[in-house]
Amino acid sequence: MKIMPNRMDRGFQMHQLDFENKALEVLRSGWYVLGKEVSKFEEEFAVYTGSKYCVGVANGLDALWMAFRILNIGKGDEVIVQGNTYIASVMGITMNGATPIFVEPDVYYNIDTSKIEEKITDKTKAILVVHLYGQASNMKGIMEIANKYNLKVVEDCAQSHGACFEGKMTGTFGDIGCFSFYPSKNLGAFGDAGAIVTNNPQIAEEFKVFRNYGSEKRYYNKVVGTNSRLDELQAGLLRVRLTHLDELTNERQKLCERYLERLNNPFIELPIIRESASTVWHQFVIKCKYRQELITYLEEKEIGTIIHYPIPPHLSEAYSYLGLQKGNLPITEAYAETVLSIPLYNGMTEEEQDFVIETINSFEV
Ligand SMILES: Cc1ncc(COP(=O)(O)O)c(C=O)c1O
Structure with a gap:
């Protein structure tokens, strides 16, 4: 018997008919980027996580670097992050020119909160919390430190869809929760996809503008943004999987x-x-x-x-x-x-x- 570390085909087969029907529905709709499937997914994922807003983006890395960009954290700033994370977490910090300051993990593979304070300087602007391998980090300890030093908190929830700390879902403690829906993730799409959740209406609005070339209204560009849109096909398929x-x-x-x-x-x-x-x-x-x-x-x-x-x-x-x-x-x-x-x-x-x-x-x- 040959056993692979992961079998994404099995996940597809479990709800194959629903996925196929949704894919055909989107293909036949004639609307493929930022449409009704994306809006519905954003609504449904906000409800699922217990957040006020969700904005779909192209992938988890984009969610991370845009989060720091929108929080205005870049050159000359320091962001605290655990040393044992996937490199995308760190790239999310450094793509804006900020410096990652690494903290050792605890026995649960998440950031050791007792070692954060010694790394804080007058340049520290944020903590990037990674809920690694699916387990929620010690959000009580992290939020206490963040509040004490007036730091922003970004959560990397690429691996933690649905994981909770004291009954509250990861992604909803800090300023912005960043999700990846890469096919192998617990909530996996069939290609690249990502999203952010937040309770701050201004942050949600800025994400919506930034992901679409910085334009609120077509061809009127407020800021130099990027193209990081979630497509209709992925959003539709994610809606199917979210129900399961x-x-x-x-x-x-x-x-x-x-x-x-x-x-x-x-x-x-x-x-x-x-x-x-x-x-x-x-x-x-x-x-x-x-x-x-x-x-x-x-x-x-x-x-x-x-x-x-x-x-x-x-x-x-x-x-x-x-x-x-x-x-x-x-x-x-x-x-x-x-x-x-x-x-x-x-x-x-x-x-x-x-x-x-x-x-x-x-x-x-
Ligand atoms: C912890 C972590 N952060 C960020 C990412 C980046 O997500 P994506 O591959 O969607 O860019 C991943 C997964 O790839 C991840 O595991």
Whole structure:
């Protein structure tokens, strides 16, 4: 039995007829960019997250860099972010010329709030919170610090659709919540797509203008904007999937509960969940000191895995200009050397999962 780390085709098959009908409806409508499907999706996703406004954009990275642009955070400013994130979080900061200031993660793979204050300077303008692997960060601690130092808060919810802290959904604590709907995300489109949520009407309005060449009215341009529009086809397909998101999350939850109950190998460490936080299990991430041996062993048994992420942003070539070195963020670096995402997807069968569990449990060094 060959098992891939992710199977997006299964997610499609689960609601195939609905997706196909919606795709045909949009194709036949004759309207393909910024139309009724986008407006409806924006309304529905705002309601889902408990936000006042949602604005669709082309992808998650655009949501992030536009967020900092609209908050007027750029050159000479510093933004605090956890060291162990996907590089897009950091690019969202640096595309506007701002400097990322990295903070070590906690045992839940999210920012360690006890280490934020020591990094605050008079240049600090914002905290970018990443709810990594689907688990909500400690928003109580983060909002207390942000309020104390008068910092903006942007949430990177690319992996956390529906995850909550103290019952409130990620994306709704700070000034702007940024979402990616890349196909592999929990709420995945069939191409690139993204959105922001906010309770601030001015921010929502600025996003609507900025994503469309800076024009409120066609051919009247208020600002130098960009083209980052969500298209009708993706919005329509996202609407279909959004109606199933809670059941899809429940299915992931059940699969991960099985993993937590049945995985039992002294060479691996299982993920843990913070009290007051929930996770939507974007990934099931284990830690293993003998990771390469484990990967090779699983490959031999035809089980695929992925490392999220092997090179932390501060050590990537793209950010060599920041002048950071190995040893600057020891916890982040240790995670990069030991984390491993094992197969998890909607539509995973019990048989497939049992095979993964048995195989991992039999791993020896
Ligand atoms: C944490 C995080 N931030 C940002 C992004 C960027 O989203 P996109 O690929 O839609 O640009 C992703 C996913 O790719 C992500 O996982």
